[in-house]
Amino acid sequence: MAPTAVSGNGNGTRHEVLEQAGRPAGSAPGHPVDLETARAAIRLALPEPGSKFSQDDEWCVVAEPDGTWGEYRFHDYDRIFRVPGLYEKIFYDVLGCDSPRFMVGLLQDALGGSGVEAGSLRVLDLGAGNGIMAEELAAIGVPHAVGVDILPEAHEAAERDRPGLYADYHVADLTALPAATRETLAGHRLNALTVVAALGFGDIPPAAFRTAYDLVDDGGWIVLTIKDAFLAETDTSGFGGMIGESIRSGALEVVRRERFQHRLATDRSPLLYEGIIARKRSPLAG
Ligand SMILES: C[S@@+](CC[C@H](N)C(=O)[O-])C[C@H]1O[C@@H](n2cnc3c(N)ncnc32)[C@H](O)[C@@H]1O
Incomplete structure (x- = not known):
């Protein structure tokens, strides 16, 4: 071709x-x-x-x-x-992606509206890739970010391209998290979770998201992007039930929610995602 x-x-x-x-x-x-x-x-x-x-x-x-x-x-x-x-x-x-900067901007607005300092956040960045979220978080004053990704190549790229931005980075599958890694992550006393451009499509499954969510303190900040179709009632991925139902029940208290253009597809049509900033109030539904 x-x-x-x-x-x-x-x-x-x-x-x-x-x-x-x-x-x-x-x-x-x-x-x-x-x-x-x-x-x-x-x-x-x-x-x-x-x-x-x-x-x-x-x-x-x-x-x-x-x-x-x-x-x-x-x-x-x-x-x-x-x-x-x-x-x-x-x-x-x-393809015009700007999702990390967009979501960290939304987070900054939400923190400001709640009187919370970015300097108080201790973030678990799930699907961290080569560290673009870590640099955006650092730019607003977040002092502590821990990366998790399933690929060793992602960790190597983060070290190579954006060294020193993560306090810690684990190559791990959160659907089968070793006890020692869980303990290490818990030791970071995490009060925020970011998952940007990484849910669904053969990437992070609902069970891995739930494991990461459970590592965050009650009242912690949840920052996620997800393709709008995954939150529709017709969704069969498992995210619609888990995240959609948690929003409806108040387990996830939405502070900001925006539909935005994640990037272009290769045919130049827009890929629309939901960007959600929420507080964790209780365990996820399901
Ligand atoms: C599109 S990249 C997004 C990277 C980063 N969040 C950003 O916005 O720049 C998706 C990342 O999710 C990671 N990923 C895919 N499946 C995963 C899983 N089951 N657990 C953890 N990370 C996963 C991929 O390795 C990849 O680094």
């Missing part, structure tokens, strides 16, 4: 620090510009706009160092994280 949109340029390597003002989405306020150089140099192409794929099956092709084009499925995060800048290039530069 012929590529239809190619993006990228080749700059020389520079060792500078980006200023926060005007930084591109998904870029850290203070990390070395090498990541940005790698990101800018990547050339990728999407399928033609008339083709339609389910969110599980989306892909692009990327120019490899040997001059060939390699195909990357968007859910092959292990392969994507191995290439510095590729995650940011696909999802931020080409």
